[in-house]
Amino acid sequence: MMKLSLADLTALKQQHQRISMVTAYDAPSARFADAAGIDAILVGDSAAMTIFGYDQTKAITLDDMLLLARAARRGTSRALLIADMPFGSVQVSDEVTVANAIRFVKDAGVDAVKIEGAGPMLRRIRAVIDAGIPVLGHIGLTPQSADQLGGFKPQGRTAATAHRLLDDAQALERVGCVAIVLEAMPEPVAARITSALTIPTIGIGAGARCDGQVLVWHDLLGLGGVPEGHGNRVRVPKFVKQYAALGPQIVKALESYIADVQAGRFPSAEHTYSMPDDERERFEADVPPSRERR
Numbered sequence: 001m002m003k004l005s006l007a008d009l010t011a012l013k014q015q016h017q018r019i020s021m022v023t024a025y026d027a028p029s030a031r032f033a034d035a036a037g038i039d040a041i042l043v044g045d046s047a048a049m050t051i052f053g054y055d056q057t058k059a060i061t062l063d064d065m066l067l068l069a070r071a072a073r074r075g076t077s078r079a080l081l082i083a084d085m086p087f088g089s090v091q092v093s094d095e096v097t098v099a100n101a102i103r104f105v106k107d108a109g110v111d112a113v114k115i116e117g118a119g120p121m122l123r124r125i126r127a128v129i130d131a132g133i134p135v136l137g138h139i140g141l142t143p144q145s146a147d148q149l150g151g152f153k154p155q156g157r158t159a160a161t162a163h164r165l166l167d168d169a170q171a172l173e174r175v176g177c178v179a180i181v182l183e184a185m186p187e188p189v190a191a192r193i194t195s196a197l198t199i200p201t202i203g204i205g206a207g208a209r210c211d212g213q214v215l216v217w218h219d220l221l222g223l224g225g226v227p228e229g230h231g232n233r234v235r236v237p238k239f240v241k242q243y244a245a246l247g248p249q250i251v252k253a254l255e256s257y258i259a260d261v262q263a264g265r266f267p268s269a270e271h272t273y274s275m276p277d278d279e280r281e282r283f284e285a286d287v288p289p290s291r292e293r294r
């Protein structure tokens with residue numbers, strides 16, 4: 001299978017074909033996504049929550065993200081691989097941001113990085129693009145600034161804030177972003193932004209009129225929390241469609257395993273190595289049994 005290029009994303013928009021993207025944080029997940037024919041894999045800083053168990057994304061470090069991106073790279077052959085630049089990796093200066101972005105390319109082999117925000121972030125994004133590294137923008141609900149946005153809430157629900165989102169999207173296109181993630185905003189706003197841009201928009205909670213869609217792996221597969229009755233339930237956002245409920249299946253499989261171990265049903269002969277009878281007899285004659293389980 002031919003590896004996709006970033007130009008293919010723009011071509012998909014021009015051909016009115018929708019782009020599919022999903023997050024993945026390790027090699028097997030990336031391999032599954034790639035085998036399913038996904039267009040782009042995002043090593044999102046949502047890993048802070050889905051993998052590391054924090055309640056927000058700011059906690060994840062650059063080194064954490066690089067580790068996950070390297071793993072995802074090993075599982076990706078056809079899809080584009082994009083990694084989030086985490087909070088702290090883009091705040092200090094243009095130079096530090098570029099150096100951090102270079103690590104994603106050289107250490108993890110990503111095709112592009114994603115940087116949240118516009119306004120003051122535009123110069124950072126331009127610096128990374130000028131260094132030859134493709135950038136995806138991300139506006140709307142930008143989780144790294146959730147505190148300033150009043151929490152994990154939809155954005156652009158007034159004419160004035162919707163205008164600002166459109167301005168931000170156009171500014172991101174002007175500085176050279178290859179695509180923009182639009183997160184948690186009304187569909188008419190995302191639709192206007194999408195038609196105003198030549199680069200693709202990838203929506204999450206932004207309705208069906210974006211050029212593509214992205215979902216978080218754990219949300220899509222129903223892996224977010226432990227099923228009811230086991231405490232610790234995780235709320236799924238309104239915009240998530242769960243295509244499977246793997247969490248309960250995992251708990252059920254583990255419960256069966258525990259029951260088999262406790263009852264001595266596992267391992268059975270088919271999961272056990274044998275040895276030639278004469279070798280076993282010689283061994284057992286040399287070492288008489290003391291306290292063996294039957």
Ligand code: KIV
Pocket residue numbers: 023042043044045046047084181183204214216
């Ligand atoms: O970190 C992430 O998973 C993301 C997606 C929600 C777009 O940024």
